[in-house]
Amino acid sequence: MSCKVILSKEISSSYREELKATIKSRGIKPKLVGFLANEDPSAIKYAESTSKTCEETGVVFELRKCDKEQLEDQIIEANDDDSIHGIMVYYPVFGDRQDQYLQNVVSVSKDVEGLCHKYIYNMYHNKRFLDEKQTMKCILPCTPLAIVKVLEYIGVYNAVLPYGNRLHGRVITIINRSEIVGRPLAALLANDGGKVYSVDINNVQEFHRGTGLKLKRHEVRDTNLKIEEILPVSDVVVTGVPTPSYKVPTGSLRDGVIAINFSAFKNFEDNIKEKASIYVPAIGKVTIAMLERNLLRLYDYYNCQSS
Ligand code: NAD
CATH class of the missing domain: 3.40.50.720 (NAD(P)-binding Rossmann-like Domain)
Structure with a gap:
């Protein structure tokens, strides 16, 4: 058997190292908030891994557990909070079109998962930059x-x-x-x-x-x-x-x-x-590394360009 098994840890390691070095050298504290409004074991595991990886790379991660009926208001509050640079939601929440609605409640400037209409539209239309000068690459779903x-x-x-x-x-x-x-x-x-x-x-x-x-x-x-x-x-x-x-x-x-x-x-x-x-x-x-990479992009694009 000559099959090579490649683990995600190996693939993600260069991204994690780069993120860690960038955050350290720039002395920044990008903050990601994750909303957990379900009891899905995969979502809970994903949230735990996100928390661990963020800690290793220097991203501040806060998990907010809430009732699904309160989720929309909580997202809006996080959209307006300047200390938060990225927001993610562990889906499924309602498991239907309401989840798509929630993906668009998250501010475009904080959508680390790349699931809002603007980013998805750009992706399907093969539009790779957010600006005419082609300095800001589009955020892609992680x-x-x-x-x-x-x-x-x-x-x-x-x-x-x-x-x-x-x-x-x-x-x-x-x-x-x-x-x-x-x-x-x-x-x-x-x-x-x-x-x-x-x-x-x-x-x-x-x-x-x-x-x-x-x-x-x-x-x-x-x-x-x-x-x-x-x-x-x-x-x-x-x-x-x-x-x-x-x-x-x-x-x-x-x-x-x-x-x-x-x-x-x-x-x-x-x-x-x-x-x-x-x-x-x-x-x-690798998914979590991409989540953090999107967070840093959003941090630079919209939130703290002067820092
Ligand atoms: P989903 O239920 O929304 O979609 C499942 C897809 O599989 C559908 O397109 C469905 O038609 C198809 N499918 C189901 N049974 C099939 C069959 N017998 N033959 C062919 N196609 C079939 O699920 P999802 O949100 O896309 O998640 C899928 C899996 O991926 C889950 O196990 C989830 O935990 C995992 N996931 C992993 C990551 C990661 O980063 N590792 C991220 C998201 C989801």
């Missing part, structure tokens, strides 16, 4: 961004190609099309030149920029393809199915596939290492 960083780390992004086209020729399957992770990730990877098969419980869609990347931003089409047809032709398979029983059949995967799991459950079978060239079993630490 879990999809973390997966981009994982793909960069393991060399799926081809640095010889121009920025923006570095996934040209790669075929990537993403099994998850949630609005928080799977769909934005498919769009990001297709905008970067990849051919992406996006799988959800209902169907397979293809996200791409056309032959020779002739389109400026991705387009999407429904397909009649079955997952068994796309797995053997995929260079990379990214999974995020939130059920313990779901397993990608190793037998259907291409020899040498790159397998990345972001679900809280192991979506690959135990024998994945017999087929994969690289296996990334979890990405949580």
Whole structure:
């Protein structure tokens, strides 16, 4: 077996070191507030890891537990508090469209998760900067961004190609099309030149920029393809199915596939290492590093430009 298993700690370490050094050398105290209004064990675990990583890197992190009915008012209060530079909410709260509403209650200037309409719109439209002079990069949703960083780390992004086209020729399957992770990730990877098969419980869609990347931003089409047809032709398979029983059949995967799991459950079978060239079993630490990176960007863009 020649599979290389890469842990998220390894991938995130250079980002954590850079964050730590920047915060220390500039003598700043960026503050992140996380709102926990549910009892979801994954959310609680995520909040604990965020707290630990923030402490290590020098970010001030405050977890505020509240009743979901009070959450909106609490977010508004945090929006108006100049001592807070970033706000995040542990979803799901209501588990429906009300969560989307709450994502837009968070001020654009404090949205470390990159989930408000402005950032999501820019991402889908492949608009990479917030200003005309192209000095302020857009904030990207942190879990999809973390997966981009994982793909960069393991060399799926081809640095010889121009920025923006570095996934040209790669075929990537993403099994998850949630609005928080799977769909934005498919769009990001297709905008970067990849051919992406996006799988959800209902169907397979293809996200791409056309032959020779002739389109400026991705387009999407429904397909009649079955997952068994796309797995053997995929260079990379990214999974995020939130059920313990779901397993990608190793037998259907291409020899040498790159397998990345972001679900809280192991979506690959135990024998994945017999087929994969690289296996990334979890990405949580990279997500938190991206959260902190977004926080520092927002700190500079909107909050404390004079400090
Ligand atoms: P979700 O419930 O919103 O979405 C699940 C997606 O999986 C949907 O698109 C659904 O259609 C698809 N799906 C479900 N069963 C399927 C099947 N049998 N075949 C194909 N597709 C199927 O969940 P979510 O918010 O996207 O989270 C998914 C998982 O990722 C969870 O385990 C969550 O804890 C984890 N997560 C991890 C991070 C991280 O940074 N590590 C961040 C966010 C979410």
